Amino acid sequence: MPDFNKTKIMFVLPALTAGGAERVMITLMNGLDRDRYAPCLVSVSDKGDLHDLIDQDIDFCTLKQKHLALGWTGLFQHLRREKPDVVISTMAHMNFVLLTMRPFFQKTKFIVREAITPSFLFNKYKKTSWLIKLMYQILYPAADAVLSPSQIIFDEFRDVLRMSSKNFFVLNNPVNTKTIRACYEALSKKDAAHHKSVHFLAVGRLGRQKGFDRLIEYLPRLSLPYDWTLTILGEGDEREHLESLIRKHGFEDKVFMPGLVRPPWQHYLQADCFLMPSRYEGLPNVVLESLACGVPVIATRESGGIAYIRDHSPKGAVRVVDSMHEFVQAMEQVKPGKASHKKSLLNDMFEQKAVFRHFVKILHMVQR
Known part of the structure; x- marks a missing residue:
C-alpha cells in the first residue's frame, strides 16, 4: 500500500543499457532516503545490463517496447495510473516526450537531465537539427528543473540556443568513493608487484x-621504451570493427577487449593510466572512477566536462589534449607503476554524499 506521506519520484529511462547516463540515474534513485521518498523506475525497453544495479526495494516497470516511439502511449498511461509527485528523465529524446506530456499532469513536477552538449545532436542529426533546436527552446523552459553534470552544456543552451538558465542546475555525477576504495584496496593487498610494462x-x-577506433589507429605511432598493453572494457555495436582494426595493426597480443566487466576494479588496480579518446561526452563517470582509484587520465578535449574535472583535480592528474597526435605523445610519458595502494585523486565534490545533498536540495526547491 502506498505511503502518501512520502514523495513519489518516478525515474524514466529509454533502456537499461550500460551507459553513463543510465548509471547516474540509477545511482541517484538508489541514494534517496526511503523514509522521505518512494522512488520507482520505468524503462521503455527491457534490454540492457543494468538490472542488477537497481536496489531490490525499488518498484521497477518495463513497457517492453523496442523504441520510445512505440512506448510513449504506454508511458502516458503509466503516469496517469501512478500519479507521481516528481518525474525525472534523461537523454534529449526521452526528455522531449515527457515534457510534451507535462500539460496533462499539472500536479506533477518534471525534472530533465541533459548529459551531452546540444551541438552534438545538431551535428549528428543535421537534417532535423532545426527541429531539435525548436524542441529545446519550447520544451525545456517548461521543465521545473534542468540538470546537467557540466557547465559547458549549459553554456551552449545560453550561447547557441539563447535560452534562459533560470531553471538550470549543475549536478555532479556521484561516485561511491567508499565502496570503490574498499574493493580496490582489498585487491591491492593481493597484488603489490611492480609492473615491467605499461x-x-x-x-x-x-x-x-568513445573514439576507441581512432585510438587503435594511432597506436602504431606509439613509441615507448617499455612493453605496453591496452585493455578496453565494454560492449557495443563497434566490437567487430574494433577487432578488425586490432588485427589490421597486429595488436592481438597488446590490445584486449574482455567485454563488460563488473566490478572492474582489478583492471584499475593494474592500470598505469586511463585513456579517454572520446568524440563527445557529458561528465564522464569512468574518469571520476579512475581518479578515485588513483589512476591518472589522458583525455581528448571533446570529452565533455573533462576540463571541469581537470580543474578540480590535483595538478597532472588529468591531461587534456587537442589531437590524437598529442594523445599518443602523452601516452609516451607514462611509466610502469606498482599494482598496490594508490591514493585517491578525486575531489570530494564528486563524492556520492555531497552530490546527494545537492540533489535533495534541488528536489525541495522544485516541490515548493
Missing part, C-alpha cells in the same frame, strides 16, 4: 562516440 585502460560502450 598498462593502459579504457572503459566505455563500444561505439563511435
